[in-house]
Amino acid sequence: MVPLENYLIVSGLLFAIGAYGVLARRNAVLVLMAIELMLNAVNINLIAFSTYLGADRIIGQIFALFVVIVAAAEVGLALAIIIQVYRSRASANIDDVDSMRW
Amino acid sequence: MNQAQTFFYVLSVLAILSALGVVLARNVVYAAIYLVTALLMVAGLYVLLFADFLALVQVLIYAGAVSILLLMGLMLTRPARDIVLDNPQKPLAALAAVVLFVILLYQALASNWSGRVSAAIGRASLNDLGRVLFDRWVVPFEIASVLLLVALVGAVVVARIEERE
Numbered sequence: 396m397v398p399l400e401n402y403l404i405v406s407g408l409l410f411a412i413g414a415y416g417v418l419a420r421r422n423a424v425l426v427l428m429a430i431e432l433m434l435n436a437v438n439i440n441l442i443a444f445s446t447y448l449g450a451d452r453i454i455g456q457i458f459a460l461f462v463v464i465v466a467a468a469e470v471g472l473a474l475a476i477i478i479q480v481y482r483s484r485a486s487a488n489i490d491d492v493d494s495m496r497w
Numbered sequence: 498m499n500q501a502q503t504f505f506y507v508l509s510v511l512a513i514l515s516a517l518g519v520v521l522a523r524n525v526v527y528a529a530i531y532l533v534t535a536l537l538m539v540a541g542l543y544v545l546l547f548a549d550f551l552a553l554v555q556v557l558i559y560a561g562a563v564s565i566l567l568l569m570g571l572m573l574t575r576p577a578r579d580i581v582l583d584n585p586q587k588p589l590a591a592l593a594a595v596v597l598f599v600i601l602l603y604q605a606l607a608s609n610w611s612g613r614v615s616a617a618i619g620r621a622s623l624n625d626l627g628r629v630l631f632d633r634w635v636v637p638f639e640i641a642s643v644l645l646l647v648a649l650v651g652a653v654v655v656a657r658i659e660e661r662e
Contacts, residue, residue, distance in 0.1 A: 396501060397501060397502055397505045397545070398610075398611075399610045399611075399614060400605050400606060400610065401505065401509075402542070402546070403601075403605035404602060404605055405509040405512065405513065405542070407598055407601030407602055407605060408513055408516075408598060409512065409513065409516050409535075409539075410597070410598075410601065411594040411595070411597045411598035411601065412513070412516045412517060412519075412520055412594065413516070413520070414590075414593065414594050414597055415520055415590050415591055415593070415594035416519060416520035418584070418586065418589070418590030418593060418594070419520065419583050419584055419586070419587045419590035419591070420520065420582060420583060420584070421581070421582060421583060421584045422525060422582050423574070424525065424567060424570045424571050424574060425519075425520075425525060425528055425582060427567060427570070428519050428528060428529065428532045428567060429519065429520055431532065431536070431559070431563065431567075432516050432519060432520075432532070432535065435535070435536065435539045435555075435559070438539070438543075438551070439539060439542055439543075439546075442543060442546045442548045442551060443546055446546045446547055446548070446621075447610070447614045448610070448614060451621065451625070451629070452547070452620075452621040453621050453625055453626055453629045454629075456548050456550070456551055456621070456626060457626070457629065457630055457634050459548070459551055460550075460551065460554065460630070461637065461641060463551075463554055463555070463558055463559070464641045464644070464645060465641075465644070466559075466563070467558055467562065467563060467645065467648075468644055468645055468647075468648030469648075470563050470566055470567065471566065471648050471649065471652040472648050472651055472652050472655065474566060474567070474569070474570040474652070474656075475651070475652040475653075475655040475656035476655055477570060477574055478570065478573050478574060478656050479655055479656060481573065481574040482658075486574075487574035488580075490584070
């Protein structure tokens, strides 16, 4: 059996890569992809903790299921917003959306 | 090294390499393909963790639906071919990501997990998952379905082209 730490390290690495993508990308759809990576890293953590430490080994899986549901809703809405931004500014560049910047 | 460990290392290395591909690729479609690979490898990790149902959900919803949705988004907001996809703040972003990883690594290694790991790591069956989901977690589950409906209607309303009279 693989030690729990290995799963934590893999998920930490995935989370850090996703965070880099969110900070470094400027195309909105690519930022969304990086957010999906971060959510997946969190899911690995939830399931690993539930399998290794949980009393009934189920709760973490249920949390992960809810994370997947919310992520699906988030992607749908975010893409609608991105498409609307693209229509009004002819670009999906998040640096262009700065009309509310102080 | 037994079979589970071999699978774990192969899947994790592939997942991390494809994740790097997602954030470093110069072509947006390649980034999407890398994302699909990374998500499938994570599904393999779920299987190793005895979360069969979650692995199935991962393949169906993430690798199937979400990635298709993202590809549609890329198609509809087609970036110009020679445009720069990255911010000028890239070095700072890399620094922040490395610091974040070091903190996570330190926490993962400093905590004493081995004392608390259950002796027999067994599989929770799909039966148990369904029973708990529709017993103790049934209200959040129904709320989640309403959330999906609201997101669906909201996406249609937001993305619609308004007709001006």
